[in-house]
Amino acid sequence: MASNRPAQPTSFAPDDPQSFGFAYGKDEGPWEEWNPTEDSVRPVRGRHRVGKQRGGGLARSSTVLGVGVIAAVGAGGMATAAPGKAPVSISLPDLSSVTHSAKALISDGADAAPEGSTTPLTGAGLTTEDAAQGSTDAGEALRARIMQQAESQQNQVDSAAQKAAEAAAAKQAVALATKQQDAAKAKAAAAKEKAEEEAKAKAEAERLAELAKSYTLPTSSYTLTSRFGEAGALWSSGYHTGLDFAAPTGTLIKAIHSATVTEAGWAGAYGYRTILTLDDGTELWFCHQSSISVTAGQKVATGDVIGRVGATGNVTGPHLHLEVHPGGAATGVDPMAWLQSKGLNP
Structure with missing residues (x-):
């Protein structure tokens, strides 16, 4: 049957593990003597800076732990040897450089910057303008x-x-100014138009007033009865062709304007009639007279007496029947409108 190989003898195996401040189990070991030298405890220059990488807390912790172990051994100065052997003196070199390196490593990790950068993380992203404004x-x-x-x-x-x-x-x-300007223009145009109309009306009134001095109404003390255009069976044409001035028989009849007598005598249904022809060719017919005071070819002036009111011809009572025929036309026009155009208001 197979057997376990015997354990190798050790040159350093303490019976009491508590002499070094720690214990191990029965399956642990074997122990060998450790004589640290200056080379074995010399810190590797520049290698500890690896701990400056972010998230490298494990490397820094391991380094500190190692430094702590070395410091603990150095503090002891001498380890207890195995029973029966003389104590072994342990000489350590000056570890101040190691301690200084550890302190630098720890201090560097507190405000470390990314590898290859000399700017602290709290200052990352700062621009020159930010720095100039005092931002840190x-x-x-x-x-x-x-x-x-x-x-x-x-x-x-x-x-x-x-x-x-x-x-x-x-x-x-x-828009408001344009609207106001348009309103002002419209108002000015309306005022101008009104002024022009007023001026025209004034001029016409003055003209008619001046013209009226040369025209006059054919009779006085009259009443207007039948007007031009009235329909009825009393007139052979079916409508009234003149303007009737009802007045007592014998009332004087006057020449409306200076003219020439072209006819004076009996005219059937018109009774005694006198026709005056004006310089522009307009004929004025004075009908139903009771008497005639002028003869054909005679010149008369405005206001001259040419006859008297009567009831001769086709009439129902004494009156002057006046007709106006421009240019001697057979069909007459409204005597009222013609008289008004001469400045007269019957």
């Missing part, structure tokens, strides 16, 4: 830039809104 914290500087950008955008929005409001106000002002 990247987060605060970023917040300041965001707030500044938001304020700038808000200012742009406010400026655009103000410009739009100003443009709308200007447009409204222009």
Whole structure:
């Protein structure tokens, strides 16, 4: 049958593990004598800087633990040997450099920057402008830039809104001014038109007034009865062709304007009739006279007596029947309108 191989003898196996401040089980070991030298405890220059990488807490912890163990051994100065053997003296070199390196490693990890950078993490992202403004914290500087950008955008929005409001106000002002200007123009045009009409009416009135001096009404003390155009069976044409001035028999009849007597005598249904022809060719017919005071070819002036009111011809009572025939036409016009055009108002 197989048997276990006997354990190798050790040159350093203490019976009492507590002599070094720690214990081990029965299956642990074997123990050998350790004589540290200056080379074995010399720190590797430059290698401890690896701990400056972020997240490298394990490397720093291991290094510190190692330094702590070495320091503990150095503090003891001498280890207790196995029973029956003389104590072994342990001489250690000056470990101040190791301690200094450990302290530098720990202090570097508190404010370490990314590898290849000399800027602390708290200062990452700072611009030259931020530094000039006194910012030392990247987060605060970023917040300041965001707030500044938001304020700038808000200012742009406010400026655009103000410009739009100003443009709308200007447009409204222009529209109002245009409306007021158009209203003023319309008012001025209406006033001008009214003034022109008034001036024209005044001029016409003056003309008619002057003209009326050379025209006169054919009789006086009269009443207007039948007017031009009235329909009825009393007239052979079916409508009244003149203007009737009802007045007592014998009332004087006057020449309306200076003219030439072209006819004076009996005219059937018109009774005794006198026709005056004006210089423009207009014929004035004076009908139903009781007597005639002029003869054909005679010149008369405005207001001269040419006869008297009567009831001769086809009549129902004494009156003067006046007809106006422009240019001697067979069909006459409204005597009322013609008289008014001469400045007369029957």
